[in-house]
Amino acid sequence: MKRQFSIVLLMIAFALNAQTTANRFFYELTFKPKQDSAKLEKVMTVLDISKDKSIYQDYTxxxxxxxxxxxxxxxEKTKTWKDISxxxxxxxxxxxxxxxxPSMKSTYEDRISRNLFGYEEDLKFNWKISSEKEKIGEYNTQKATADFGGRQWTAWFSTDIPFQDGPYKFSGLPGLIVKIEDSGHNYSWLLKGNKKLENYxxxxxxxxxxxxxxxxxxxxxxxKERFEKAxxxxKADPLAEARPYMSNAEVMNRKMPGSDVTLGQYLKEQEKxxxxxFNSNDNPIEISSSPKK
Structure with missing residues (x-):
C-alpha cells in the first residue's frame, strides 16, 4: 500500500513538472507603425507553447x-520609491x-487602466496551401496564403515543427509558421530561434x-466591439479613472515615498x-474585423 502511494505521488510530481515546461519560439517582428511612412521598426516577440495553450506577446x-x-x-527593502520605467x-x-x-480558440487581452479585458474568437483561416517550398534559415518550409483582417497574408510553415500555430492570431497550418507577412509589407514575422523553458x-x-x-x-x-470601444x-484619456482624485491638491502634492516627486508629477509623466x-502606432495589424471565407 505504501509503495502504491509512493507511485501515485511520483506520478503527480511528473504531472506537475510537465505543466511547468514550455517551448518558446522567438519571432522578430518588422512593422510599419505609421500608415503614411516608409519607416520600419523591429521588436522581438515570443510564442510560448505549453501543453494546453500558447501565449503570444511582445518580449520586451x-x-x-x-x-x-x-x-x-x-x-520594498528600503521603503523608497523609484520610477523604474x-x-x-x-x-x-x-x-x-x-x-x-486543441480547439485553437483565441483570447486577445490587454490592460485597460487597472483592469484586464479580453475578447474571444474562434477563427478559421481559409489557407490556400501551395506546392512551393523554400528553405528559410534551418527550416524547410512550404507556402500558404490567406486573407485576414483586411490584408492578404503569405505564410511559410514547417511540418518539421509539429505545432499548428504561429505568431499573433495566426494558426491552422500543418506545422509551425516560420515566416508570415502581408502583401503591403506592413507586418512581417520571422522565426529566429527557440528554446525549452523548464520552469515556465x-x-x-x-x-x-x-x-x-x-x-x-x-x-x-x-x-470585441465592447473591448474596442473601452x-x-x-487611449483618449489614459487617466480617466484617476481624474476625479486629481482635483484634490493635497493628494496630488504628496511626495512619493523616499522621493521628491509628487503624485501629481508622477501621474502627469505616466499620462505622457x-x-x-498610443500615438506611436496608427497602423493596426487588422484593418477589418474577420477573415474572409
Whole structure:
C-alpha cells in the first residue's frame, strides 16, 4: 500500500513538472507603425507553447524580468520609491494572444487602466496551401496564403515543427509558421530561434508585481466591439479613472515615498508615456474585423 502511494505521488510530481515546461519560439517582428511612412521598426516577440495553450506577446518586458525584480525588491527593502520605467525599455505592444489547445480558440487581452479585458474568437483561416517550398534559415518550409483582417497574408510553415500555430492570431497550418507577412509589407514575422523553458511561468515579473499591488490579473471577457470601444476611450484619456482624485491638491502634492516627486508629477509623466505609446502606432495589424471565407 505504501509503495502504491509512493507511485501515485511520483506520478503527480511528473504531472506537475510537465505543466511547468514550455517551448518558446522567438519571432522578430518588422512593422510599419505609421500608415503614411516608409519607416520600419523591429521588436522581438515570443510564442510560448505549453501543453494546453500558447501565449503570444511582445518580449520586451519579459526579457527584463530580472531587472524589474531586483528594482522592486530594493524598493520594498528600503521603503523608497523609484520610477523604474526610466530604466526600462518599454514595449511596442502590450496585448497578449492566448490560444487554447486543441480547439485553437483565441483570447486577445490587454490592460485597460487597472483592469484586464479580453475578447474571444474562434477563427478559421481559409489557407490556400501551395506546392512551393523554400528553405528559410534551418527550416524547410512550404507556402500558404490567406486573407485576414483586411490584408492578404503569405505564410511559410514547417511540418518539421509539429505545432499548428504561429505568431499573433495566426494558426491552422500543418506545422509551425516560420515566416508570415502581408502583401503591403506592413507586418512581417520571422522565426529566429527557440528554446525549452523548464520552469515556465505564464506571468511576467511585471504582472506579478501589478497583481501584488492591487491590479487585478483576472481577465474580464467582453465582446470585441465592447473591448474596442473601452480601449479607444482609454487611449483618449489614459487617466480617466484617476481624474476625479486629481482635483484634490493635497493628494496630488504628496511626495512619493523616499522621493521628491509628487503624485501629481508622477501621474502627469505616466499620462505622457501612455499618450506617446498610443500615438506611436496608427497602423493596426487588422484593418477589418474577420477573415474572409
Amino acid at each position: 518586458l519579459p526579457a527584463q524580468d530580472s531587472l524589474i525584480k531586483v528594482a522592486v525588491d530594493e524598493m 526610466k530604466s526600462l525599455v518599454l514595449p511596442k505592444f502590450t496585448y497578449k494572444v492566448i490560444k487554447s489547445y 511561468s505564464e506571468q511576467t515579473e511585471a504582472e506579478k508585481i501589478n497583481e501584488k499591488y492591487g491590479m487585478s490579473s483576472k481577465v474580464n471577457i467582453v465582446s 480601449y479607444n476611450n482609454f 508615456i501612455a499618450k506617446d505609446f
